[in-house]
Amino acid sequence: MKRLKPWLLPTGLYLLCLFLSGATSPPVSPKVHTVEISRMQFNPQVLVVSMGDTIEFVNKDMVTHDVTESSGKSWKSPALASGAKWRLVARKTADYYCSYHPVMKGKIEVK
Amino acid sequence: MKIRKSISASAIGLLFGSFMLLSPAVAQDNPTLSDAEVAHTAVTANQIDIDYAKIAQERSKDAEVLKFAETMASDHKAVIDQAVALVTKLGVTPEVNAVSKQLLSDAEKTKEMLRTKTGAAFNKAYIDNEVAYHKAVIAAVEGLLIPESENAELKSLLESIVPALQAHLEHAQMVQKDLNGK
Numbered sequence: 242m243k244r245l246k247p248w249l250l251p252t253g254l255y256l257l258c259l260f261l262s263g264a265t266s267p268p269v270s271p272k273v274h275t276v277e278i279s280r281m282q283f284n285p286q287v288l289v290v291s292m293g294d295t296i297e298f299v300n301k302d303m304v305t306h307d308v309t310e311s312s313g314k315s316w317k318s319p320a321l322a323s324g325a326k327w328r329l330v331a332r333k334t335a336d337y338y339c340s341y342h343p344v345m346k347g348k349i350e351v352k
Numbered sequence: 353m354k355i356r357k358s359i360s361a362s363a364i365g366l367l368f369g370s371f372m373l374l375s376p377a378v379a380q381d382n383p384t385l386s387d388a389e390v391a392h393t394a395v396t397a398n399q400i401d402i403d404y405a406k407i408a409q410e411r412s413k414d415a416e417v418l419k420f421a422e423t424m425a426s427d428h429k430a431v432i433d434q435a436v437a438l439v440t441k442l443g444v445t446p447e448v449n450a451v452s453k454q455l456l457s458d459a460e461k462t463k464e465m466l467r468t469k470t471g472a473a474f475n476k477a478y479i480d481n482e483v484a485y486h487k488a489v490i491a492a493v494e495g496l497l498i499p500e501s502e503n504a505e506l507k508s509l510l511e512s513i514v515p516a517l518q519a520h521l522e523h524a525q526m527v528q529k530d531l532n533g534k
């Protein structure tokens with residue numbers, strides 16, 4: 242059996258440290274963004290986020306709205322009465338609209 | 353009674369889309385509607401659209417028309433609830449007046465007309481009326497009710513409903529376009 246070459250040890254330790262530091266350093270924490278629904282508009286209308294960020298929709302109007310992904314196949318909020326909030330974790334870029342007022346449109350862009 | 357008469361003429365004028373041309377009395381800055389009358393007119397205008405929505409829910413089978421009617425019923429009720437909460441807080445009792453009376457009598461004729469129609473003809477008549485009615489109400493809120501409001505909270509409530517009326521108008525025009533393609 243071959244003996245370990247002495248120069249391999251520091252390299253191995255170095256790689257081990259690199260691995261551990263990568264694993265234990267704090268990950269970039271997901272942000273929480275707010276989309277305000279007011280005066281029949283989503284503000285901001287286009288929101289750029291990172292994968293895994295949270296988006297909180299807040300209805301500041303007196304009428305009920307919702308947030309519906311445009312293809313109709315991905316996600317949809319429940320009815321959001323005046324003052325209600327709803328959170329979504331951004332996984333991919335999506336266009337959305339309000340199913341009560343289909344002229345209200347917005348977009349989430351995942352970088 | 354001269355003032356009353358001119359308000360009534362304005363109400364008719366605005367419903368035919370020539371509000372600004374036919375209403376020199378309203379363009380003047382002396383108020384012709386009290387806040388109690390503004391409140392009554394606003395509640396009446398919203399209630400009328402709820403009534404139209406109920407007729408649509410009884411007579412239409414078109415999913416898009418029904419969804420639109422549901423939004424009208426729900427949104428205009430939310431506006432009425434806010435208006436009632438405000439006048440209650442202000443201690444104002446909404447007062448019937450020439451403009452709200454005119455709105456009601458015009459609405460009676462429209463409801464009668466809608467009840468004679470079925471199927472595609474009903475859908476078209478309902479949506480065409482929604483387009484015209486929202487245009488007239490936007491003109492009345494911006495050109496009459498907001499300038500006539502003295503109380504700041506009443507004025508601000510009326511200002512806050514304009515974007516919803518505008519969205520309803522665009523939504524009605526969208527449904528109108530879809531119906532024309534069917």
Ligand SMILES: [Cu+2]
Pocket residue numbers: 305306307339340341342345
């Ligand atoms: Cu909406």
